[in-house]
Amino acid sequence: MLTLDINGKKVMVKSDPATPLLWVLRCELGMTGTKFGCGIGVCGACTVHLDGAAQVSCLAVISTLGNSRITTIEGLGGAEAVALKAAWSNIDVVQCGYCQSAQLMAASALLKQKPTPSDKDINDAMSNVVCRCGTYPRIRAAIHEAARKKTG
Amino acid sequence: MLTRRTFLIGGLGVAGAAGALVVGWSALPLRQRLVGSAPLPVQGAEVPLNGWVKVSSDNSVTVMMCKAEMGQGIYTGAAMLLADEMDADWTQVKVQQSPIDKIYNNLDNIVGDLPFRPDDHSVFEELTVWMLRKASRDFVGTMITGGSTSINDLWQPMREAGASARMMLCGAAAEQWHVPVGECRAENSRVLHPSGRSASFGELAELAGQQSLQTHVVLKTPAQFRLIGKPVKRIDGPSKLDGSAKFGIDALPDGLLYASVLMCPTLGGTLKDCDDSVARALPGVVKVLKVDAYNGGTGGVAVIAENVFIAMYALDAVAALGIEWNHGAAADVSDSDVVRSLTDALEHSEGHAYYSRGDVDGALGTAARVVSAEYRAPYLAHAPLEPMNCTVQVTDDGAKVWVSTQVPALARKQVAKVLHMDTDKVEVQVLLLGGGFGRRLEVDYVSQAAAIASEADGRPVQTIWSRPQDMTHDFYRPACVSRFRAGLNRAGELVAWRNLSASQSAVAASLKRNYGIPDPLCDRTTVEGAFDQPYEWPNLRVAQTTVELPVPVGFWRSVGHSHQAFFVESFMDELAAAAGKDPVEFRAGLLEHHPRHLAVLRRAAVLSNWGRPLARAPDGAACARGIALHEAFGSIVAQVAEVSIGANKTVCVRRVVCVVDCGTPVNPNLIRQQVEGGIVFGLSAALYEAITIDHGQVQQQYYSDFPIVHMDDCPVIDTDIMSSEGEPQGVGEIATPPIAAAVANAIFALTGQRLRTLPLQLA
Numbered sequence: 085m086l087t088l089d090i091n092g093k094k095v096m097v098k099s100d101p102a103t104p105l106l107w108v109l110r111c112e113l114g115m116t117g118t119k120f121g122c123g124i125g126v127c128g129a130c131t132v133h134l135d136g137a138a139q140v141s142c143l144a145v146i147s148t149l150g151n152s153r154i155t156t157i158e159g160l161g162g163a164e165a166v167a168l169k170a171a172w173s174n175i176d177v178v179q180c181g182y183c184q185s186a187q188l189m190a191a192s193a194l195l196k197q198k199p200t201p202s203d204k205d206i207n208d209a210m211s212n213v214v215c216r217c218g219t220y221p222r223i224r225a226a227i228h229e230a231a232r233k234k235t236g
Numbered sequence: 237m238l239t240r241r242t243f244l245i246g247g248l249g250v251a252g253a254a255g256a257l258v259v260g261w262s263a264l265p266l267r268q269r270l271v272g273s274a275p276l277p278v279q280g281a282e283v284p285l286n287g288w289v290k291v292s293s294d295n296s297v298t299v300m301m302c303k304a305e306m307g308q309g310i311y312t313g314a315a316m317l318l319a320d321e322m323d324a325d326w327t328q329v330k331v332q333q334s335p336i337d338k339i340y341n342n343l344d345n346i347v348g349d350l351p352f353r354p355d356d357h358s359v360f361e362e363l364t365v366w367m368l369r370k371a372s373r374d375f376v377g378t379m380i381t382g383g384s385t386s387i388n389d390l391w392q393p394m395r396e397a398g399a400s401a402r403m404m405l406c407g408a409a410a411e412q413w414h415v416p417v418g419e420c421r422a423e424n425s426r427v428l429h430p431s432g433r434s435a436s437f438g439e440l441a442e443l444a445g446q447q448s449l450q451t452h453v454v455l456k457t458p459a460q461f462r463l464i465g466k467p468v469k470r471i472d473g474p475s476k477l478d479g480s481a482k483f484g485i486d487a488l489p490d491g492l493l494y495a496s497v498l499m500c501p502t503l504g505g506t507l508k509d510c511d512d513s514v515a516r517a518l519p520g521v522v523k524v525l526k527v528d529a530y531n532g533g534t535g536g537v538a539v540i541a542e543n544v545f546i547a548m549y550a551l552d553a554v555a556a557l558g559i560e561w562n563h564g565a566a567a568d569v570s571d572s573d574v575v576r577s578l579t580d581a582l583e584h585s586e587g588h589a590y591y592s593r594g595d596v597d598g599a600l601g602t603a604a605r606v607v608s609a610e611y612r613a614p615y616l617a618h619a620p621l622e623p624m625n626c627t628v629q630v631t632d633d634g635a636k637v638w639v640s641t642q643v644p645a646l647a648r649k650q651v652a653k654v655l656h657m658d659t660d661k662v663e664v665q666v667l668l669l670g671g672g673f674g675r676r677l678e679v680d681y682v683s684q685a686a687a688i689a690s691e692a693d694g695r696p697v698q699t700i701w702s703r704p705q706d707m708t709h710d711f712y713r714p715a716c717v718s719r720f721r722a723g724l725n726r727a728g729e730l731v732a733w734r735n736l737s738a739s740q741s742a743v744a745a746s747l748k749r750n751y752g753i754p755d756p757l758c759d760r761t762t763v764e765g766a767f768d769q770p771y772e773w774p775n776l777r778v779a780q781t782t783v784e785l786p787v788p789v790g791f792w793r794s795v796g797h798s799h800q801a802f803f804v805e806s807f808m809d810e811l812a813a814a815a816g817k818d819p820v821e822f823r824a825g826l827l828e829h830h831p832r833h834l835a836v837l838r839r840a841a842v843l844s845n846w847g848r849p850l851a852r853a854p855d856g857a858a859c860a861r862g863i864a865l866h867e868a869f870g871s872i873v874a875q876v877a878e879v880s881i882g883a884n885k886t887v888c889v890r891r892v893v894c895v896v897d898c899g900t901p902v903n904p905n906l907i908r909q910q911v912e913g914g915i916v917f918g919l920s921a922a923l924y925e926a927i928t929i930d931h932g933q934v935q936q937q938y939y940s941d942f943p944i945v946h947m948d949d950c951p952v953i954d955t956d957i958m959s960s961e962g963e964p965q966g967v968g969e970i971a972t973p974p975i976a977a978a979v980a981n982a983i984f985a986l987t988g989q990r991l992r993t994l995p996l997q998l999a
Contacts, residue, residue, distance in 0.1 A: 117479015157479035180307030181476030182670030218916025
C-alpha cells in the first residue's frame, strides 16, 4: 500500500507500486477526468500537476511520487483555474472535450508561472497537449483572456 | 393442372401485386417521426410529450438526442431546433441520449451517397431521393451520426416535435383556464394568456401529457426564431471543464474488469498460436484469450485483468515469448504495390463516368494548350484522441454495452450476433465520443469487446486498445491517384477536362463488413469533390476506377472530398497559371451561373486582401496567398491560406481566411468551431500525415510518427458566415477539404513549386 497526496487528501492505494499514476487514478480511484491517449507521453491527454508543474501521468510511476502534491482536473482550483475556466466558457473552447482536462491543467500551470504569457510562452507550454478537434486558436485566445482578466 | 401459361400469368400476377404494393407504399406520405414504437424512459416527474422531448414539474425540458456528440456540437445545435419551436427557456434545456428507434433513423445519410450532382434537380433525382428517404425511415435506414447530415436530417422532425409539444402545453393551459387554445401562446417556458394568466411548463407538464398528440403543426418563420441563428454556447461545455463529462472510456460499472488486445500486425490477420504461460501467472491477470477478427477487423490475443496497466503489461509478456500469426492476404501488400495497383488501373481502365458533358477528346484535340498532371494522396488514420474502447457486460439475461459510437443500432445488432442473442436483449448506452471523424462508424472494436466480455463470467469488461493498436488497426482513408488532362483555348479559357482517379471503395467495404450487403458497383464517395463541383465549361468527363486491395478502408472526415478537393483545386490553379490568369478571376469565370459560389469566392478574396501585398512573416520570410473553393455536404467553402517557408523547408501556414455558405446558420458559434477544427484536421493531413504499409503492416504507431498540428504550428483562422435563409446544411466536415489545395496553391505562388502529392513536402 502506498499513500498518495491527491487534490489535498492523503489517499491509500493498493495498485502495484510500478503502476503509472494515470491508471491508479482511473482504474482504482475512478477519477476519470484524467484521460488516456497514448501511454508514452507524446499526446499529453493525461496531464496533471505534480507539485504544481504540468506532467503526464502515464509515465509517473506511483512508487516514485513520494510526497508529491498531485492535482487532477477534479481538484483544480485557485485564481488561475477560475479565470481559465471562465475564459474557456466565454470563448466556448471545447469540442469533443477529451483533451480539455489536460489543456486546462497545462494552461493553469503556465499562468501560475507566467501571469501574462506571450504567444511563444503559450506555444512552449501548450504544444505538448494535442487536440484532434483543433481547438488551439480558442485555447490561445482563452489563455490570453484569462491572463488579462486576472491581472487587469 | 398448372400449365406453363397459367404459371406465367400467376407469376405476373404476383409480380404485379408486389409492384402495386411498392407503388402504393411509395405514394404514401413519409411515415411520422414524432412518436417512437415504445414509450420513452422517464425519471421522476418527467412527462414525455412525444418521442423527442420530456417536460418535468421542475421546469426542465429534456431533449432526446438521437445523434452522437463527438465534438461537432450536435447536442447543442439539435436541441436548439426543438427548443426554439417549443419556446422553451434555453437555460432549462437538458439533453439525454435517445433509445434506439426507427423514428431516429437518419434519412439523409444514404441519400447523401447517391451519385447525383448538387445541381441535379431532375424528376429521376427527386423520385429516387423521395423513395430512399421513405425506405430509410421504414426499412433500410439506421441511426447514424455521420456524413454531416445531422442538422439537415433533424431540421424538420425536431422543429415539428418542439411545435407539437408547445401546442400540447398550450392545450393544457387552455383546458385549465377554460379559454380557447388559440388565445394561448408560449414564451420562455411559460404559457401566457391575454388575461394576464400564465403557467410554467413545469406546472402544465402533467396535463400536457394527457392532451392528444398534435401532428399538424405550423412552424416558425425565420423572423420568429429566438434561438436559431444565435451563437448559443455549447450545452456540453461545463461538464468538459471539470472532468465530469463521461466518454465511452469513462464507463465504470461495478465490478469492472479491463482488457487489452494485441492484434495481428498484418491487417486482417488472425492469431495462430501463442504462449500465455507467463502472462497467466501474473498477479491481477484474469484470463488470456484468443479473439477473432470482427467486422473487417483483425484477430489477436486479449488479456482480461484487474486494471489496464496489468492487461497491457501481460500482453507484452505474451509478445515477448513470440506469437505465431496467420498473416492473411495483406502480407503481400506494401506501399509500392498499392501505387502500382492504382496506376495500373488508371492505365487499363476508362473507369465509370460519374459525370460527362460534350466531346472531351474532340476539344482536347483542338485546344490551343493541353495541361496534364498526376496527383496522389496516401492512406490516413482517423486517430481520435480517445482510443477505441467498449465496455460490455454479458449475463444470462442479456448484454449491456457502454460505448462511444456513431452507429448505436448497428452496434447493438452486431453484439447480439456475436453473443447469439436476440437484438432486444442487448442494451446500448451511448456515451460522449472523444473524437469520431468516421472511425466510430465501424463496429469491429464493439464486436470484439462483446466476445471478450462473454469470457468474464458475467462481470463487465472494458476493452481498451493501446495507441499503437488503434493506429495500426484503423479503417483508413483510401489512398488515391488521380490524373487530369485539360485543354485551354487561345483566350486561355477552359474548354476540356478529363479526370480519372483510382482508389478503393469505402462504401463497398463498409456495406460488406457491417451490413452483409454486396458491392453496389458504384460509390459516390470515391469521386465526390471531383464530379460534383459547380464550375462550368463545355466538355468534361470525370470518372473513377475502383481497385480492390486487402487494406481496410473507411470514412475519414469529409471522405472523398478530403483528397479530391486537393486534386481538383490544385489542378484548377495549374490551369489558371497556364492561362496566365489570376486564380480568383479564373475560377470566377467558370461560375457565371452559380451566384452563391461566386459570392463566397469573392468574399474570401475581399477578406484576405487578395491581390494586395502581404507583409513578411515574423521571422522575416516572404508570405504568399493561395485560394481554394469547394462544395461539400450542401455547403460552399472558400479558403485563402497565407504561407511562408520556415527553417528546413518547413511549410508555415500563418493565417487562413474561410468563408462559408451553409444555408441557415443555425448556430454561428458551432459553425465557427467546426470551421476551425475542420481546417486544423485538414492541415494535419496537408502537411504531415501519411499511413505507410510494409507487407500488410502499418508503420505508424503514435502521434510522433503520425504527426498532427499542435499549438505552435496552428494558424490564425478568420471565419465569415454568409447570411442565408436556405435549409441548413452540413458543417462538420466542410472546412477540411479545401485547405490542402489552398496551402499548395500558396506554396506555388511563393516558390513556383507545384506539389502534387500529400503530405506537401518541398523539394
